[in-house]
Amino acid sequence: MSEFLGYERDDGSIGIRNHTVIISTAPYANDTVKRAADIVDDAIPITHPLGRCQTKPDVFQTYRTLLGYATHPNTFGAVVVAHAGEIVDGDELAEDTAATGRPSASINIHEEKGVMKALDATVDAAREMVQDASAQRRVPADMSKLTFGINCATSDTTSGLCQHKATAGAVWRLIDDHGGRGCFAETPEFFGGENELAERAVNDDVKQDILDRVDHWDKRLQATGYDVRGAQPTPDNMDGGLTTIEEKSLGALVKSGDGPIQDIIDYSEKIPDKSGMYIMDTPGHGAESVTGIGAGGAHFMVISTGQGHTLSNAVMPTIKITGNPHSAERVPEQTDVDVSEALVGDESIEWATEELWDEVADIINGKVTLSEAMGESQFAIHRIGPST
């Protein structure tokens, strides 16, 4: 398979889904967004607690993340809902979305003179987009257009021994055989493996950047004055056998394979076009790292889990894989791919990679993931500094 069927965008990207998103610029528009998405059932609400009284680094990051979803390859169009005059500006977000050729609308609750009139306008705009999106047809597209995100969730000791290897096999197949991109993240989960990781950088600047960012996270965690254990590794990591952040990290890095790293990019920064593997600098916190990689434009993501997890994203389909036989049995509706036969049975890692790749091929071409079928998702933007 070197082609898939996807939705063409004016900006040259191809989507594996055709979503209409309704985005709030600040928490005061969240209810309007949710109510509109209840009525226009196919639209996806994106709500959050940020966008007001944030200092500059956070404003850029919040804006860039929201724009990343408004202009995602899987996004047909975006309705932006603002409350009053916010530092994250609804009109600007809608204009930047329209600049990519996507339908967009900007609604302001105060300008509409109240939440009910704003709801009316939001529903009108979203309904029209959802219907137009549904009329668009998938067309053949080259797999080099795809970006494959990867993340961990509730890692345990099985992660680094089994499912992360299958994940690495699948992502590097997209990169090496098809000219696509991969992106992993979760910088605090490099602790203990960062030197070897940095050696994989394509040049010295990237190598130093990786080391600097890992060091920055270590200092940031030390500055709290507490032992990070409990936050990293988490209680469920430890229940699953992971003893220290180093053990977790050395396992986590297995999912990135051993090929070269093109660059390390900021949280929610657009993943570059050049084929290869990228790192996004995010915390280990799943909802934040997944939200960030989605904002960067990854078409889909494999979440390689130990214990099973509801971690998912509404715009970027998430495929969950585990090699832990107990997890697959305990949380079947969180287990898209069960490769435990490669851990405790007679199957090989090659078999596990094929199982995952087959699921990836199906999801790209329109099959929904369990989390899409279950209507699950989280949205959390990482913040740098305090609210003011």
Next chain:
Amino acid sequence: MADRYLEVVESVDNVATALRDVTAGETVTVAVGDKERTIEISEDVGFGHKIAIADIADGETITKYGKSIGNATEDISAGSFVHVHNVESNYGRGDLAEDNEVAAISE
């Protein structure tokens, strides 16, 4: 015949990961690289947890994936359970850091 449910990643590792529940009193054969080693299990160790496959001294490195995953906080004999009660990390130790700044602002 080595027990395939006790996985040692690299031949320099001093721990194995149990892929089945292991009971105190068992004698197991563990593959370490292309050699085998016999270990007497002294404690119950559940699926996913680690067993020492060599004696480890207090302060010595716990090695898995061929690298340090922390240090022993007490003497650990081969066949014992290795986890948070006898291992400490070398990262994120804000409790040990001197001159802590107020957290939160960074970039």
